[in-house]
Amino acid sequence: MSAELATAVDRGARSLAIPDDGTLLLAVSGGPDSMALLHGAATLVAMGARRWQLSVAHLDHALRPESAADATFVAEVAASLQIPVTVERQEVDALARQSRIGIEEAGRDARYRFFDSIAPPDALIATAHTADDAAETVLLNLMRGSGLNGARGIPARRGRLVRPLLGARRAALRALLDADGLAYRLDASNMDPAFLRNRVRAELLPVLEELRPGAVDSLNRFARLAGDDEELLHRLAADELVRRRAADGGLDWREPPSAALGRRVLRMAIGDPPPAAERVEALLEAAAGPRGGLRIELGEGRTAVIRGRAITFE
Numbered sequence: 001m002s003a004e005l006a007t008a009v010d011r012g013a014r015s016l017a018i019p020d021d022g023t024l025l026l027a028v029s030g031g032p033d034s035m036a037l038l039h040g041a042a043t044l045v046a047m048g049a050r051r052w053q054l055s056v057a058h059l060d061h062a063l064r065p066e067s068a069a070d071a072t073f074v075a076e077v078a079a080s081l082q083i084p085v086t087v088e089r090q091e092v093d094a095l096a097r098q099s100r101i102g103i104e105e106a107g108r109d110a111r112y113r114f115f116d117s118i119a120p121p122d123a124l125i126a127t128a129h130t131a132d133d134a135a136e137t138v139l140l141n142l143m144r145g146s147g148l149n150g151a152r153g154i155p156a157r158r159g160r161l162v163r164p165l166l167g168a169r170r171a172a173l174r175a176l177l178d179a180d181g182l183a184y185r186l187d188a189s190n191m192d193p194a195f196l197r198n199r200v201r202a203e204l205l206p207v208l209e210e211l212r213p214g215a216v217d218s219l220n221r222f223a224r225l226a227g228d229d230e231e232l233l234h235r236l237a238a239d240e241l242v243r244r245r246a247a248d249g250g251l252d253w254r255e256p257p258s259a260a261l262g263r264r265v266l267r268m269a270i271g272d273p274p275p276a277a278e279r280v281e282a283l284l285e286a287a288a289g290p291r292g293g294l295r296i297e298l299g300e301g302r303t304a305v306i307r308g309r310a311i312t313f314e
Helices: 003-015 032-047 067-081 090-097 103-118 131-143 171-177 196-211 215-244 261-271 277-288
Strands: 023-027 053-060 085-089 122-124 292-300 302-308 310-313
Touching: 003 032, 003 196, 003 277, 003 310, 023 032, 032 053, 032 067, 032 171, 053 067, 053 103, 090 103, 090 310, 122 310, 131 171, 131 196, 196 215, 215 261, 261 277, 261 302, 261 310, 277 302
Parallel strands: 023 053, 023 122, 053 085
Antiparallel strands: 292 302, 302 310
């Protein structure tokens, strides 16, 4: 077992304040990153450095001929480490067609539903996302026109979901696995250029690192700073929403707030599912312009109506 992998996991666990004696469900695909998480966590427990109650979860997406072998590999490694494992198979392609969403989104949704369904109520769910994954996500979100919230990339913690390897680099983890002779599986679909994330991973990030060594670290530092700013603006917007909320549930828009604050107030007032960015911009612009009976469609059967200096929602 690798002491260096244990150190990487332990460093992340400390930054996330994961309890020494907690229950941890490890999401393990069989790839290098998740095997690094598995071996690192198992080593910490074997050394007595942590008293975690570990278990392993693996979801077979049934998208590749070798996916069943991946599931068998994960189950065998977990058994060799004397860690309980749950393996499930779901037809993600069929789920994507039924929900009319992309394969990546369907697979992600299926995984997290599966993890949540088998994790004990008091358990944390640990995934093996790395600094490289976070940098890729920042770039993808910015390419889609995201604001500060998307620029945050991948959060280190969200509810009971934790990512203790988010500060580690993918290549470093694989080097540690290779040095210790620890096996892992490689998913050929991760190199398929049909998926935008794969092109960002294989083409864009290497160019950025060549042009500016340390680009991945810089992107993640930007994401942390963006996250801090987003949290502050979120709190300010929540206070502003309370101040502007009218008795009928609408908003008093006398003395309109700044655009940055106004966008957030409107999104909070509209609620879930969040409206498209262009609809929020249209409402913000209309509310700042001439008044009188303007209606802005917000999607999902929702409408905002501007009357005088007030915004009401139908």
